[in-house]
Amino acid sequence: MLIIAGSLQVEPAAREAYLSGCEEVISRARAAAGCLDFLLAADPLEPGRIHVYERWESAEQLAAFRGSGPEDAQEAAILDADVQRYVIASVEAP
Numbered sequence: 001m002l003i004i005a006g007s008l009q010v011e012p013a014a015r016e017a018y019l020s021g022c023e024e025v026i027s028r029a030r031a032a033a034g035c036l037d038f039l040l041a042a043d044p045l046e047p048g049r050i051h052v053y054e055r056w057e058s059a060e061q062l063a064a065f066r067g068s069g070p071e072d073a074q075e076a077a078i079l080d081a082d083v084q085r086y087v088i089a090s091v092e093a094p
Contacts, residue, residue, distance in 0.1 A: 001036070001091065002062055004054035006083030008040075012047035018077050019050065029054070034061025052083050059087075 010018050022040050029038035034057040043049035056062040 001088040002054075002056045002059060003086040003088060004052065004056070004062070004083060005086065006052050006081065007043070008050040008052060008078050008083070009048050009080040010050060010077050011079065014077055015042055015048055015050065018074065021074055029065060032061070032065045034058055035065065048079070 019040060019042060026038055026040060029035050036055040036057060037053065039053045041051045043051060
């Protein structure tokens with residue numbers, strides 16, 4: 001299993017528009033083979049911060065989806081990004 005997690009930074013005034021523009025990508029991701037979860041969400045305390053969380057069954061399924069990354073306008077709106085890929089060996093109940 002893979003987890004992609006981190007955050008994006010956009011202009012605070014543009015965050016809601018950015019997230020609205022991501023709704024189609026989120027829907028496509030959640031319908032993609034191997035996607036267990038996919039979310040982009042506004043941070044409640046930092047006005048320009050967007051949390052990224054994805055969970056995939058395999059690297060191959062993630063790669064198959066990745067061709068549909070952010071549109072040029074969305075990518076241009078990202079001021080900074082700190083997103084990492086985590087390879088998970090096991091999962092246990094909390």
